[in-house]
Amino acid sequence: MTSATDLLADAFDRVREAVHEAVKGLTAAQLTERPDEKANSIAWLVWHLTRVQDDHLADAAGTEQLWTADGWYDRFALPFPVSATGYGQSSDEVAAVRVNSRKLLTDYHDAVHQRTVAFVGGLRDADLRRVVDEAWTPPVTLAVRLVSVISDGLQHAGQAGYLRGLVRRR
Numbered sequence: 001m002t003s004a005t006d007l008l009a010d011a012f013d014r015v016r017e018a019v020h021e022a023v024k025g026l027t028a029a030q031l032t033e034r035p036d037e038k039a040n041s042i043a044w045l046v047w048h049l050t051r052v053q054d055d056h057l058a059d060a061a062g063t064e065q066l067w068t069a070d071g072w073y074d075r076f077a078l079p080f081p082v083s084a085t086g087y088g089q090s091s092d093e094v095a096a097v098r099v100n101s102r103k104l105l106t107d108y109h110d111a112v113h114q115r116t117v118a119f120v121g122g123l124r125d126a127d128l129r130r131v132v133d134e135a136w137t138p139p140v141t142l143a144v145r146l147v148s149v150i151s152d153g154l155q156h157a158g159q160a161g162y163l164r165g166l167v168r169r170r
Helices: 003-024 028-032 042-061 072-076 091-095 102-121 123-127 142-169
Strands: 131-133
Touching: 003 042, 003 131, 003 142, 028 042, 028 091, 028 102, 042 102, 072 102, 072 123, 123 142, 131 142
Parallel strands: none
Antiparallel strands: none
């Protein structure tokens, strides 16, 4: 029988696959194209979904984010505070997410993914009931947090895939 943690790991694998497909073969310029001045770019979407996953999983695991622990903040060299995840960013801030290649995005995402599946793989079903955020009513359990990160990741990866189609048609 498949466990809950096996299902969660599979879902995170699907986010990773969608991220790789969305950026495959694109240039740095294509990654930062936006359909209009208010829209997100592929680079921003992938950076944001990876930052959220890194932030939320590190918090749940009680570890430092890879963003700082492994120097991704310095490699990306974005004009944001180290704590920025993209949540609530302005159009100008979205435009500031520029990368020199898709490899930077996928390498960061792969590092976060690897840590994520290792963390999820070490969980037991009982661990999923642990409350990780009491700021909500009802309080957020680890299971709910993980599903939320997966949902956010799949939505943003899907948006990036849609933008990929627009960019490639131009």
